[in-house]
Amino acid sequence: MSGHAPDLTALEARIGHRFADQDMLALALTHISAVKGAGPRVRSYQRLEFLGDHVLGSVVSHMLYATFPNAEEGELSRRLAELVREEACAEVAQDMGLGDHLRLGPGESQSGARQRRAILADVAEAVVAAVYLDGGYTAASGVVERFWRSRLEAPRRPLRDPKTVLQEWAQGRGLPPPAYRDVARTGPDHAPSFRVAVELPGLAAAEADGNSKQAAQKAAASAFLAREGVVTESGA
Structure with a gap:
């Protein structure tokens, strides 16, 4: 695909998915502040973030179900909440290196948005959705497995007080x-x-x-x- 910087190809390798439509990845990296004209929300990552939230929940739920066969529903729910919370998703975004590739308006760029946890978490979910739309559920599962498996097997904080x-x-x-x-x-x-x-x-x-x-x-x-x-x- 033409018109995009080569660094998106390097980012694809880091994510673990080669996009058939690299525009989908570019959209997942586009903050509303970088969109001019009508319908900025539709042309930013916000719709992808909505979808990615549900795709991520589905994949992680399946991983938990298979990994912890003796766990009851309540424990699986607690583990799921831990893995898809904002902090965990922001950490994944950092592991993927998404912050450096965010498309931001000048104001957001200068205000430190590339390191803002809420934005990073949303973009991580948007990328999951982009992979899902570009390559299907199997491709999305592979990316989630790659970045969430270690967190699933070794939670960063106690699941219960x-x-x-x-x-x-x-x-x-x-x-x-x-x-x-x-x-x-x-x-x-x-x-x-x-x-x-x-x-x-x-x-x-x-x-x-x-x-x-x-x-x-x-x-x-x-x-x-x-x-x-x-x-x-x-x-x-």
């Missing part, structure tokens, strides 16, 4: 809510360390440290769960 998991575990055994007790506070005022114990009737307490009381409570709950052999991420 350990305090919530421990409370539900206790409730399921007819026990009262866990009690958190401050054990010690050490260190200087600018960098304190807190030690907290979590207690449940009839069971040994678990203690842990943290740089805040909340962090220490979470660490104590995690220690308690680990000791009792509670699996918080079924199928992981």
Whole structure:
């Protein structure tokens, strides 16, 4: 295709899909600020972003279903939300190198839009849609697999707050809510360390440290769960 800079070909290689219609990729990279004339939303990535959101959700849902055969619906939903949230999509956009190829109006370009998380997340979804429209579901699945698989297998943050998991575990055994007790506070005022114990009737307490009381409570709950052999991420 003529009329486009060669760097889109390099970007195609990074994404993992050679476009039959490279205009589709160019559209996925076009912010509304770069469009002049009538109907700017239609000629920016916004429609593609709408489609890509659903294509991504479908592909990731299938990946989760196949990867975690013992996971229940609630856990699959939590994992899906983690993988398609704005921060995760923006990270993928950075991995793809999309920021350098964004088509922006002068104002947006000067305001740091190339590094703006919301824009990067939208463009990542738009690229998924562009691949889907250009090469079909199989092509889109391949790109999602390439960039989301490692995130799926090793979530960047805990899927559930350990305090919530421990409370539900206790409730399921007819026990009262866990009690958190401050054990010690050490260190200087600018960098304190807190030690907290979590207690449940009839069971040994678990203690842990943290740089805040909340962090220490979470660490104590995690220690308690680990000791009792509670699996918080079924199928992981």
